[in-house]
Amino acid sequence: MPERPSPGAPPALGDSLAHGWDDPDGQNLPPADWGRPTGPRRTATIWLFALFIIALAVGNAWLSDTLTSEAFLAWATIFTAISLQALPFLVFGVALSAALSAFVPASFWQRVIPRRPALAVPVAGLSGAVLPGCECASVPVASGLMRQGVAPAAALTFLLAAPAINPIVLVATAVAFPNQPEMVAARFLASLGAAVVVGWVWARFGRTDWLRPPRRHHDPDASKWLVFRESMQHDLMHAGGFLVVGGLAAATLNVLVPRDWITAVADRPVLSVLVLALLAILLSICSEADAFVAASLTAFSPTAKLAFLVVGPMVDLKLIALQAGTFGWSFVYRFVPLTLAMTLIFTFGIGWWLL
Template identity: 50%
Template sequence: MLLLALLGLAVSAPWLSGVVAGHSALSTAATVFSGVFVQALPFLVLGVVVSGLIATFVSAERLASWLPRRPAAAVAVAGIGGAALPGCECGSVPVARRLYGPGRTGAAALTFMLSAPAINPVVLVATAVAFPGNPEMVLARCVASLLTAVAMGMLWLRFGRHEWVTRSLPRTDRTPGGARWTTFSEAARHDFLQAASYLVVGAAAAATLRVVVPAWMFEHLAGNLILAVLTMAVLAVVLALCSEADAFVAASLTMLPLLPRLVFLVVGPAVDVKLAAMQAGMFGRRFAVRFGPATFVVATVIATLVGLAFLGGGR
């Protein structure tokens, strides 16, 4: 079906080009879509290759053995350790479930789940490329995302209940001696198809927003910082973009100040509709209905405060 669709697009390319060129709105939408997708695709490919290598050569048991015994220290190490494990949020949920256990292990696993897709090198480099004139955006995203992950880990230590996790640990069968290439290719293929589909949706959403939403609405949002922050936070939850590509979508919304776009980048990898569904499937509904809303509030507040400190709410 994919090959047939590509063949159909190739055959109809001259006609489609004429249609797009004849309408300024379609031309603008096509330019925004292509720019977002082409810029983000190399980082997406790099991310899924690294995540496939991690799935092949790094075991969850080994990661758990590296945690300090003190709960607060375990949460902090898990938050910082997320920077060393590139991958999108889709991959961090099952890894966190394998790491999860009562007490410090559970809090550290949830901290890792939030930090890994937000502060890893692939995401930060992609953010730097998407915002070439604003290096402070990279630092603000890293700090706000790390603080969000650590804060949620600490909150789980204080208020979390192990009985909220109602789903049992999924069973994983490892082939003795390897089939490592099969493991790598399956993990990379799964992550790429999942992330690329959300990238297409995100690029299409950015193009649609640029064309459909009138300019006066963005001007109104830009003039009302609180409304802009709340709107972008909700938009991050609804769009459910991959963390390796969301920076390019945020960068395309040049009509808004940097602060609301920072909130978009911090909230998205922490909580969205696809993550809520995955968490409900891996941890259980009782966990998802508590952890998701709390993460949304914490991420929005921390991103706003960090944005005011690093960006000043400016463009």
């Protein structure tokens, strides 16, 4: 018989895999009011968007005669094309993700995911294909899975796979890369492979005390429609803002960066992959929209574009911030380097094989 941990010791990984976050003594669970709103809703983001629209209108009235240079028109065309192509996928993905978060109980995932980690991790990774949504939605869903008793390794695999291999993302990738089905297959295989390997490594070496106990993101007494509405508003505002930033950055890179600079980087196979991986981390574009930005980087190789598509949904600045706020920095220091290493390894391997 295996020895039971002594009283007061942190729970062993095997206990967390078998029992999740159960704590009959209530010593390690967060207070009941964690995550509940404590003040009036902030509307600063809405006002910023309103001021941005007003500034665009005023700028168009004052500068319409001067902003007619070829470079500016090219910049505006690229930005508009990226935004209009990606927006329908973004809205649909956020709406469906909010509906699943509100109306599908987390206990459902606990029933369908096996208890054994060796099987739970790949099943959780494939389950990510049925949750259309961006990284913003995957973090609270993974936290809810842990709160319902799903093994942390399986929940973290789901967190990585859901934004990268769900149907909305794959369809958006097919639209952004027409007549290139190998790019869709490469994205699916590299993303799923990286997520599953990270899950297996965490199941073998991870410790439960590296994870802060998950807390609630909604009032438990709130109606499902209220949860849906708040999730929709939150994810759409965040993802929409990052889409605009990504579109602006991609258009600026295409117009302002000298072509010889881009060629110098793009012609180096390893360096170009690392550069676009770093760009994906910094831009933090929603996974429903990143394929259109990657497709616009025409000077780079298919493997470099694949790095942009695989790394972005699993490692970016906004996702790191969300993970730190949900699970703590002790988790982030260990999880993010592991995830980045796996995404790069699978990008090089799948890219060399398929692209």
